[in-house]
Every structure is written in structure tokens, then in C-alpha cells.
Amino acid sequence: MDELDSEIVRILQANARISNRELARMIGVAPSTCLERVRALTRRGVIRGYHADIDLKALDRGVQALVALQIRPLSRAVIDAAIGYVSTLPEVIGVFTVAGGDDIVLHVAVRDLEDLHAMLLDRLSKRPEIAGFRTSVIFEHVRNRVLTPLSIIDPSGS
Amino acid sequence: MDELDSEIVRILQANARISNRELARMIGVAPSTCLERVRALTRRGVIRGYHADIDLKALDRGVQALVALQIRPLSRAVIDAAIGYVSTLPEVIGVFTVAGGDDIVLHVAVRDLEDLHAMLLDRLSKRPEIAGFRTSVIFEHVRNRVLTPLSIIDPSGS
């Protein structure tokens, strides 16, 4: 992960469909060199894939929520089963396993509030290991899609 | 958004760097047709971009957390200012504005627990509008990167 690799990673996060030639031009190496760098990054697992970002409203899934679950009893088997279950739900677009008052936080995207309500009642309430949940409707979700190593940046907090 | 568009969207979410020819072959149309479909989807805002997925550990940011913030006083101006502020923080990889007990939920990725602690103290505690926060360290985060319209799927909750 030298300077060139960091630049490649930065640019491909911003635009995964840039051509290899353009990418090579931007970082100042030959296309063949650039191609080999990208392949090495992929081989090493640094680049994990390339994904189109789709407007959730276009999928008729404009309503999002965070749902914090409490799991009981809190054994590995039970928590693994709960994670396995919620991961199969089509409404769920992300699963966080966390430490603290909650055990699992779901990021869900559904059509409307009615579907959200139905999902909570029909899919979560009936599971005995889900002892409780708190739902927070999301007004807005902004993601930073271009992540850099933090060490570069001012660590003083000023 | 007919059947062909849905297929395109599905495939590009799974692999954004697929060639247009291969994509055309998979959905059974000519490359020129496929190209025009993809362009139309982009023009209409359905496809919002293409992004490489990078391993956070490779960026030396293997520790993630959700940080739920309470903002006071809860006016539009204050909440907008808070969102604007947290969005500038390099540690923050996602910002959820939510309804409920919390006002903002941050998704952060840092090097280690020490950096997390420093971020909370140096960057959040000193902001007067941040009246309190709860931090949940993330053990695991799984995302579903291929989202489909929900209407296709069994709505009974069975």
C-alpha cells in the first residue's frame, strides 16, 4: 500500500467504472502497470468488489429505518441464529452486530411506513429470541463513499 | 423500470465493472440497446454511481462503531449545523438523521479503540449542541449490496 495504491483506491471508490487508461493517466503510470496494481490490490483483498449505487426510491424503497434489537438469551448460538435470520429478510439492507445496550442493529429499507410496521410485527415480533426492539425512522442518510487512511489526517482533533 | 431495467440494476449492483457486452449478453439484448438502457437509468437518477468496496482493515480502520447523538436545542438550525459538522469528520463514514430518542446516528471507522475514544472526546464532546451520545462498538457489519424492489417478494411475512 504505497502512495500509488492509495491513489488507485481513492479514485476507484469515487468512480469504479473509470477506464484503466484514464486511471493510469491520473496516477502517472503506464496502463499495464496500473492494471497490474489493481489486480494485486484485488488479489490481496484490499479491493473487495465494485457496486452500482441505486436510488432506493427507484426501487420503491424510500422509507428507511434503524431497528435496534435485544436478543435473549445472549448466547453465541442464539445470537448467531438471530443474525442468520435477519440477514435473510429482504427488507434488511445492513446488519450491525454491536456491543452495548443493543445486540443487533438493522438497517432496513421498505416502501412505506405500513410495510415497516408489517415487517416489525410479522418478521421480528414472532421470533422468540428477539426480546425487544427500538425503531428509528431515518429522515436522511448520507454516506461517505471515498474513505482514506486516517493517519494522513490531523490527529489533534483541532 | 421494466424487467430489463431491473435486471441491469441487479447485475450492476453485484458487479459494477462488468463489460457492457457481457451485461447485454446476460439480459439478452444487443450491446447498443444495453448501453442506451444504462444511460437512461443514469440520466433518470436510478443509477447514482459506481464505487469500489475497500477493505477497511487495509485502510487501517478496522474498528467501527455506531454513535447515537442527542442534539439540544432541537431546532432545524442547530440540527443542520450538527449534521454539517459531523459530516466533515474523516472518521465518519455514514450519517443517519433519525426520529426517536436519538437525533443523529454516526457510523464511524477508526484505527483502534484509542482513536475512537479520542474522537468522541476531542471531536464530539466539545460541541455544545451535542447534549449526549451513546457509543456501540461494532463486532461485525454485513451489507446487502444487491437490492431489489420488494413488491416481487412474498409480502405475507411467512
Place this chain on the structure above:
DNA sequence: TCTGAAATGTGTTCAAT
């Protein structure tokens, strides 16, 4: 490791349907 050049394959346009 990087490069330039050759070969193979692809993106893109356009006239026709």
C-alpha cells in the same frame, strides 16, 4: 517492478427498422 507495442476485445455511434 515497470514499460511499450501488438493483438484481442470493447465502447460507442448511427442509419435502418
Place this chain on the structure above:
DNA sequence: ATTGAACACATTTCAGA
């Protein structure tokens, strides 16, 4: 809207530095 064919351009390989 979709197509096939043509052209320009890109990806990929590989021998040599």
C-alpha cells in the same frame, strides 16, 4: 425502443529494460 455493422478506443499480454 432496438438492432447490426463500423470505427475508434480500451484491455490485456508479454518480451525487454
